[in-house]
Amino acid sequence: MADQKFMIATRNKKGQIGYLSEGLSLPEFADLFKPKGEVQVLVDYSPVIEELHRLHRTASDEDILNKYNAMFNFWQDAKTYTKESLKVSKSEELSKQANSLINELQLKLQKVGRELSSKWSSPLHEWRDVVSFIKRDSDIYIDTLLCFIHSKASLDINSFKGETVLSSYGKFLHDFVSNIYTRLLREGWQQDSFLKFIAFEQPEKLQHYLSLEGKGETSDQFLLRVLKEQDTYGGHDERQGYYREVSIRFTSFSNEFVSIVDVFRDLLYKISSVNAFLEKLRKGSHEWDDSSDSVDELREEIRLLK
Secondary structure, three states: OOOOOOOOOOEOOOOOEOEEEOOEEEOOHHHHEEEEOOEEEEEOOHHHHHHHHHHHOOOOOHHHHHHHHHHHHHHHHHOOOOOHHHHHHHHHHHHHHHHHHHHHHHHHHHHHHHHHHHOOOOOHHHOHHHHHHHHHHHHHHHHHHHHHHHHHHHHOHHHHOOOOHHHHHHHHHHHHHHHHHHHHHOOOOOOOHHHHHHHHHOHHHHHHHHHHHOOOOOHHHHHHHHHHHOOEEEEEEOOOEEEEEEOOOOOOOOHHHHHHHHHHHHHHHHHHHHHHHHHHHHOOOEEEEOOHHHHHHHHHHHHHHO
């Protein structure tokens, strides 16, 4: 996995894991909602989609890339129309393209997921291409979903109240990635073996994993819990006399295996973030803010994070 540059999450000033992709930090989707008087507005997040496209526009097989880039270009053009009838027509066409691409990606991911399962007992170097395929297609899946959401929100932000299709797309990728991620975390001969390894060998990463668990557990709390779960053992030392000790044992994982788990951790974080974004839209009572000041502010924020 050393030849791949994977997304690594970091914690922002609020203590959340930041949405990062290939070294670029992007705003939390929840932060795109801003108070405006007594209502919440959703800032036009076109700059986020544009930056993600810049990162992923060459990262898949030719057929998928052609469809992804064609959809992105259509989305870019559709945003420029102001006449209501044309906006509706463009949104309908964008929906067709996005639906088609997402359904095709679902089939590809299911196929490559079965391939990964068949290689589970194989040496890790045999996983390399499969993991890369999953990452690339999942990134494009998320980008496509964001385009779909943007098109719908810009046309009628209140239309999400009864929405089910986009939510089902988000759930599909969440379940797909989560199943692989959970299986990876179970590797090792002892419960929480991987997290114990991270806690003691790569402690700077531990909170990223714990935050994804959603239990509110901090690194210190995890370590204390692990310590309390251990039995004590007695011994005797000629100089110190009798003593009691605690031993924590866990499987040793290779850097390549950790890199693979990181990939699925980060994909799971990304799709969870998008699903939370969708859920907030489903609750309604939002307005769309495509003012040039708001969009330029977001664009500048992204520029400063590069």
